[in-house]
Amino acid sequence: MSSLKFKSSLECFSNFLFRQNRVKLLSSLKHPRIMRINKIFAADDSLVCVVDGHRQSRTLSSIIGPDKTLPLTRARIVLFQISEALGFIHSKKLRHSAVCSQGIVLTFAGDASADPSTWTEQTVKARLLDCGVLNVMGLPQDGNSRGVVGTPIETLAYLAPEILCGGEETFKSDVWSLGCVLYEMLAGSTPFLAHLLSAC
Numbered sequence: 001m002s003s004l005k006f007k008s009s010l011e012c013f014s015n016f017l018f019r020q021n022r023v024k025l026l027s028s029l030k031h032p033r034i035m036r037i038n039k040i041f042a043a044d045d046s047l048v049c050v051v052d053g054h055r056q057s058r059t060l061s062s063i064i065g066p067d068k069t070l071p072l073t074r075a076r077i078v079l080f081q082i083s084e085a086l087g088f089i090h091s092k093k094l095r096h097s098a099v100c101s102q103g104i105v106l107t108f109a110g111d112a113s114a115d116p117s118t119w120t121e122q123t124v125k126a127r128l129l130d131c132g133v134l135n136v137m138g139l140p141q142d143g144n145s146r147g148v149v150g151t152p153i154e155t156l157a158y159l160a161p162e163i164l165c166g167g168e169e170t171f172k173s174d175v176w177s178l179g180c181v182l183y184e185m186l187a188g189s190t191p192f193l194a195h196l197l198s199a200c
Contacts, residue, residue: 029092033085035105035127056108060126060181061101063114066188074116075185078104081126082178089128090171096128097169099177100158101184103129157190 030036060078064070070078082104089096105127108114112123156164160176163169183191 029089029094031085031088032125033081033088033127035129056113057105058108058114059102059129060104060106060185063106063116064101064185064188069188070116070185072186074119075182077119077121077124078106078126078185079178079182082128082181085128086174086178090174095169095171096174096177098155099128099174099181100155101181102155104181105129157192 082099086096086099106114107125107127108118108123109125110123112118112120158177158180160169160173163173180190180192
């Protein structure tokens with residue numbers, strides 16, 4: 001068992017200490033569909049998120065793309081497993097707030113690999129990763145509980161309309177984001193383009 005490291009620009013994290021508290025909160029959630037976070041720290045103008053990983057792990061975003069879509073049968077495996085994770089998080093009165101293909105990690109077992117034709121429900125494990133963007137319902141978010149200020153541009157395409165319009169985020173917002181991931185798996189791109197949304 002090795003560790004995976006995910007880097008994000010510090011510009012996307014306006015309050016590092018507050019995010020660390022969220023990491024601790026997520027780490028306390030024990031579920032087979034949630035990738036446990038071991039540590040988060042600043043290094044070289046980035047935040048590095050160290051999680052439990054495996055050499056046979058890949059992010060969903062590294063597998064899909066304009067020329068790399070998934071058959072419905074394979075996309076359904078990922079959808080069902082991530083739905084389990086979201087259901088568990090929501091049962092704890094929490095919301096994920098950052099569901100996207102970059103935040104879904106696939107671990108392969110047996111003969112499975114990044115090639116979707118090798119996937120089965122037994123050989124592919126999809127888990128949600130969260131680098132401290134977990135929100136407690138009703139908890140202020142860095143002094144900006146609404147809107148998209150500070151949101152990484154790559155995740156804008158997954159945000160629900162109410163958030164883009166400055167409204168309040170709810171559990172349904174996570175469901176919308178998961179729907180965008182499903183669309184991306186089947187079509188090779190998100191239903192809405194992030195660079196266009198950022199210009200709105």
